[in-house]
Amino acid sequence: MSELDRYDYELPKALIAQSPAVCRSDARLLVVDRGRESLEHRFIRDLPEYLESGDCLVINDTRVIPARLVGRRSRTGGHWEGLFIETSPDGLWRVTCKTRGKLKPGDSVTLLSTIGNDDVQLQLATKQSDGTWIARPMAKEDALTLLQRVGRVPLPPYIRKGRMVEEDREHYQTVYAQVPGAVAAPTAGLHFTAALLNRLSQQGVEIASLTLHVGPGTFKPIIADTLDEHRMHSEWGCIGQHAVDQITNCRRRGGRIVAVGTTSVRLLETASAAGELMPFSGHTDLFIKPQYEFRAVDAILTNFHLPRTTLLVLVRAFGGNELMRRAYDEAIREKYRFYSYGDAMLIV
Structure with missing residues (x-):
């Protein structure tokens, strides 16, 4: 053992x-x-x-915070999911990314609002050694304000495969x-x-x-x-x-x-x-x-x-x-x- x-x-x-x-x-x-x-x-x-x-x-x-993100890749239209981890003083986000295919610096994602509408663009900058990405939201609002609009409750995957209901x-x-x-x-x-x-x-x-x-x-x-x-x-x-x-x-x-x-x-x-x-x-x-x-x-x-x-x-x-x-x-x-x-x- x-x-x-x-x-x-x-x-x-x-x-x-x-x-x-x-x-x-x-x-x-x-x-x-x-x-x-x-x-x-x-x-x-x-x-x-x-x-x-x-x-x-x-x-x-x-x-x-409502850190779970859902969107689509702007270039291919493919489904994308991510998790907001933190923001830097200059407004850059550190996020995880999950999608089919390979992401590269410069790719962008259209984040969906909690009611499913297209919302802010997230532009990927650099991939980190731990697999996370540094990205820039193309909006002037601070991170918490944006997340209230586009973020979902970050349930772990063993609870309904991470899919929230409003009560969460x-x-x-x-x-x-x-x-x-x-x-x-x-x-x-x-x-x-x-x-x-x-x-x-x-x-x-x-x-x-x-x-x-x-x-x-x-x-x-x-x-x-x-x-x-x-x-x-x-x-x-x-x-x-x-x-x-x-x-x-x-x-x-x-x-x-x-x-x-x-x-x-x-x-x-x-x-x-x-x-x-x-x-x-x-x-x-x-x-x-x-x-x-x-x-x-x-x-x-x-x-x-x-x-x-x-x-x-x-x-x-x-x-x-x-x-x-x-x-x-x-x-x-x-x-x-x-x-x-x-x-x-x-x-x-």
Whole structure:
């Protein structure tokens, strides 16, 4: 068995959630207790029973942008699909491209609006080493304004082959999303309602916010032969002084730091690289794998992740390899719903 084979598992296709729970907090919750090596079946709405006054819940307030693009090649009329990743200060876009035939610099694409009409032209400039393209939209509007008109919800391909329905504009966004920039949702956060957050606050759980813009690399499987050979994707994140103070004070009073999602974990650990948590703003390519020493996190709320991904490796590193194997086997046996719109686990 290779090192990567240890992070593989068989999942019945029927368990890949195609839509969220009717009420966000009615999703199921598998509580994994590392100390007791126990598993318990609950619901997200039961979370206040597992958090205590003085704990600090750390959420990622990134906002998913309508980054999925559909268009036609101006020269051939052929179908084209892409994903907006980021924009530069001078208005250039970095995008992925998917089409039949070969693209070359100077080609242009006519992007279709969300109602199917021809809209802005996107002119391809240079292809990058990672396969993405630098392109210039032939319009004066800023990227977010254009995307509101021509962008679709960037669902992962395992949800309806990436085809959105109107409800996804709300469903694929956390209730506390603030800072636009993600091209995938921080999915553990999708389970929270305003009412649940209010209950936690009323019982003395502090809520701290950070931002990490989830990028397209989050879903990609590891294709290297070993974990050490894997080149980790980079994502932009920021944690300010106020959140640092909240978390530091929580530690001093003996509370636990409960990270909502692997994105929050990665940014907290990045900002703690010097030994203590400090404000941070910039890109992180931290790859958390076995033998990693966690400095900033005591518990994690996280969804069930795809096989052979860095997200699954992180969860195994935190929860323990065998206990996490048991948890995933149990979740499959009990027909939990997996991936972005699926259920969650709380690892304490």
